[in-house]
Amino acid sequence: MNSVAAVAHPNIALIKYWGKRDEALHLPMTTSVSLTLREFPTTTTVTVRPDLAADRVTFAGAPAPEAFAERVSRFLDLVRELSRDRRHTAVDTVNTVPTGAGLASSAAGFAALALAAATAYGLDPDPRALSRLARRGSGSASRSIFGGFAVWWRGAGDGESGDLSSFAEPIDAPLLNPALVVALVDTREKAVPSREAMRRTVATSPFYPAWVEESARDLDRMRRALGEGDLATVGEIAEANALGMHATMLGARPAVRYFAPGTFRVLDRVLELRAAGIGAWATMDAGPNVKVLCDSRDSAAVAAAVAEVAGGAERVVVTTAGPGAALSGSGHR
Numbered sequence: 001m002n003s004v005a006a007v008a009h010p011n012i013a014l015i016k017y018w019g020k021r022d023e024a025l026h027l028p029m030t031t032s033v034s035l036t037l038r039e040f041p042t043t044t045t046v047t048v049r050p051d052l053a054a055d056r057v058t059f060a061g062a063p064a065p066e067a068f069a070e071r072v073s074r075f076l077d078l079v080r081e082l083s084r085d086r087r088h089t090a091v092d093t094v095n096t097v098p099t100g101a102g103l104a105s106s107a108a109g110f111a112a113l114a115l116a117a118a119t120a121y122g123l124d125p126d127p128r129a130l131s132r133l134a135r136r137g138s139g140s141a142s143r144s145i146f147g148g149f150a151v152w153w154r155g156a157g158d159g160e161s162g163d164l165s166s167f168a169e170p171i172d173a174p175l176l177n178p179a180l181v182v183a184l185v186d187t188r189e190k191a192v193p194s195r196e197a198m199r200r201t202v203a204t205s206p207f208y209p210a211w212v213e214e215s216a217r218d219l220d221r222m223r224r225a226l227g228e229g230d231l232a233t234v235g236e237i238a239e240a241n242a243l244g245m246h247a248t249m250l251g252a253r254p255a256v257r258y259f260a261p262g263t264f265r266v267l268d269r270v271l272e273l274r275a276a277g278i279g280a281w282a283t284m285d286a287g288p289n290v291k292v293l294c295d296s297r298d299s300a301a302v303a304a305a306v307a308e309v310a311g312g313a314e315r316v317v318v319t320t321a322g323p324g325a326a327l328s329g330s331g332h333r
């Protein structure tokens with residue numbers, strides 16, 4: 001049996017993806033920019049099994065929750081359609097993200113699954129096609145195909161033209177040596193899943209169109225700053241873009257609020273660090289945890305400062321830039 005394993009890492013967006021213009025194809029409203037991390041790999045093994053009547057989805061050998069298994073199986077339907085191969089598979093996923101770490105494992109998971117499944121079904125996609133495929137599993141997974149900084153293009157138009165033009169690619173930033181200090185404020189499951197929160201924001205928030213417009217300007221400035229190695233500008237844009245995204249959610253009806261009391265304490269600490277001359281900028285995703293962007297040389301000082309905030313973070317994890325998705329071993333068994 002042909003068994004293929006692939007490994008991929010989570011990414012954190014510095015210009016956020018928030019809102020779809022096509023729910024089925026996962027076409028985003030805006031272009032986003034992210035940093036792929038070196039830590040917390042996900043390894044996914046795909047074994048094509050002619051003997052199976054349905055896909056078998058496991059987490060480190062144990063049956064996966066039904067909703068997740070459904071999502072994986074729908075993704076595999078797409079791979080089967082592309083490869084014209086109707087056989088089912090056994091999929092096993094091993095995550096190393098600490099539970100509830102506030103680092104979405106879906107980006108790493110679907111990037112690894114896209115590569116392993118495409119290879120197992122003989123598709124041999126180029127990086128752009130692989131990124132488009134990963135996008136269909138989870139939007140942010142399109143970016144985890146690549147290491148370091150990546151841009152996921154919104155793409156032009158709808159339907160097939162949107163599908164063909166919405167992919168991620170790497171951004172060169174040879175002068176930067178970034179770290180992200182992850183402050184875990186609250187690791188319980190979020191009240192509103194990001195898919196529902198996005199939908200509600202796009203449909204009801206009067207602030208959403210303004211954020212979309214600003215995001216296009218953020219993108220131009222961010223790409224220039226990455227090329228020039230200007231971490232201060234990268235950080236300022238990232239912080240403003242993320243807080244702006246959360247403002248669109250606060251404007252939704254009913255509002256979506258991911259801020260917790262500890263979130264504000266950590267955000268205050270980041271302001272204090274900057275006032276003290278340390279380059280540190282905050283970003284947040286669909287949850288209360290704060291990720292602080294800084295230069296790798298400052299990460300220990302930033303982590304220590306954030307860790308000592310009373311009533312702030314429960315735990316602090318330092319992460320750095322990492323590689324794109326890769327095969328981790330394949331063969332015939």
Ligand code: PMV
Nearest residue numbers: 013016017138139140285286
């Ligand atoms: O593709 P998803 O459902 O993991 O979307 C994630 C959205 C944010 O994490 C909030 C922002 C982003 O660009 O990753």
